[in-house]
Amino acid sequence: MVNYKYKNMVKVFMALLLAMGMSAQTPEQERRLERLEQKMRQLDPTFAIGAGSWEERLALLEQKLDSVLASSRSPRTKSEPASPEPESEPKPEPAKEPFSLVSVKGDYESSNDSESRMPVAGYMEAHFNKNRGEPGQADFHRFVLLFGHNFSRRIKFWSELEVEHAFVEGGEETGEVALEQAYLDFLIKPYFNLRAGMLLTPVGLVNERHEPPAFNGVERPFVETFIIPTTWRELGFGVTGDVGHGLRYRAYLMSALNATGLNAEEVLSSAKTNGFQASFRNPAKALRVEYAGVRRLVLGFSGYTGITGNQFLSVKPAVSIASFDGRYSYRRLDVRGLFANTWISQAGKLNFVLQRQVGFGANVASEMRGSYIEPAIHVMPRRLRQDLILFTRYERFNTQQRMPQGYLPLGEFDRKALVTGFTFKPHADIAVKFDYVLNYNASAVIRPVNAVNLGLGWWF
């Protein structure tokens, strides 16, 4: 009796095992497959139901679905009869889609809206700046709209139009409307693509990634303002690509700087042509190589060299820049840093010619140097949607690192700054910023003033 009972139990378990281990299907899956088969039969009454094992039925269903899809893709006018292909010429199998999507899970839903529409984005930032001993000033610093268009999968357009300081009036020193970028990308291979138009010079960390939530501090780093003149754009063309193993590059020929704008205070900022009456007689060469082969580490080298375009026949100074930068994130800690050195050839001759032309000495240096390091920590728990970043940035920059023979460097241009503050992000693309800037210089006469800055920036 007992043996009989166990024999029955073994039989039941063996059946269960066969059902779960071999076909590994549940009754629910079986029912779902049947429903799919019935739906397929509604589409095609000749479709056979329930023949073979579960896998065979599934394979049959997939095969039938492919053929139905293929027939629905081939256009056929109403007048054309749906005649079958002659048996002697079998129809080739439709090409399979390269990937079968199994599932998409995430904190955002999947989207069927591919990027055929015109991509539109933008960023804005408003600042309040107060230097010690001076009244504070509020300024809607930047209102930038970005537009793109895909002519095809391989030809794409991108642009950035900016209104600075909110108000623009002809002939007055107020704001400005500027075309920051407008270029075409011709995508050929991952390691080789072409780009042409108004381009951002690929130098430093901030020049190409200057959206407000992308950096800490209300204002951009001093080094990337005085040594690298962010935002620096010129007309040009070049190649760009990703050669694999995390190594990518950009190499452009660009319109040259204008030597008449060089001076000791802003150095290169006033020498940018911004694409207006730019000289392409001696195009400048710009190169950036980045390594991002290790997760959350990006190292970059930028090089720029070019003979300045100018109206003086007797002097043709060349400007060269070399910069190294890096960004690294480890858990809640971010660190970024940059070192940049700029050389200007024939600086003595240029100073002499500029003095003769405009009546005062520009005091342009033959070498400038700057560097900064910025550690930052995310203090709010990861589970919260908001983010609070405390940071401090130490900068050292000297726009008269080395002077041409006969010129003395001024201490007021040998500067240091300690910028400390926070960036609060109620959303990843919105940044509320605050910082306090301690300024120092080497001058015994002209003392710099400290400043408080408050900013609000967003990206969409």
Place this chain on the structure above:
Amino acid sequence: MRKVWLFLACCLCAGVFAQDRKDVPARTIAITAERFVFTPSKIRIKEGELVEFILTSEDTEHGFLIPGTSIHAIIPPRGKGELRVKFVANRKGEFFFECSRACGAGHNLMRGSIVVK
């Protein structure tokens, strides 16, 4: 008789796990999206392999689009979670994926490739 029970229990577990394993990807690949790069940007997988990409952003919202396929999803901004895309490569070749959300100056070239062997 104990051995029979033990054997049956093992078989039962094996059957249950065999069911679960069908959805377990052969490979899971973590991809970081950041203006204007995917890291890694070149991914090699095998034909017929079930793979899962786990995509996270280091900054803003990005898109993950494989042109010509139904694979298109949004990578949430930093700190707002991740995107998991599970798929099977049906044929050999090199296929591109790209960011489909305008994310800044280098958006056009924010691309990567999947090499199916």
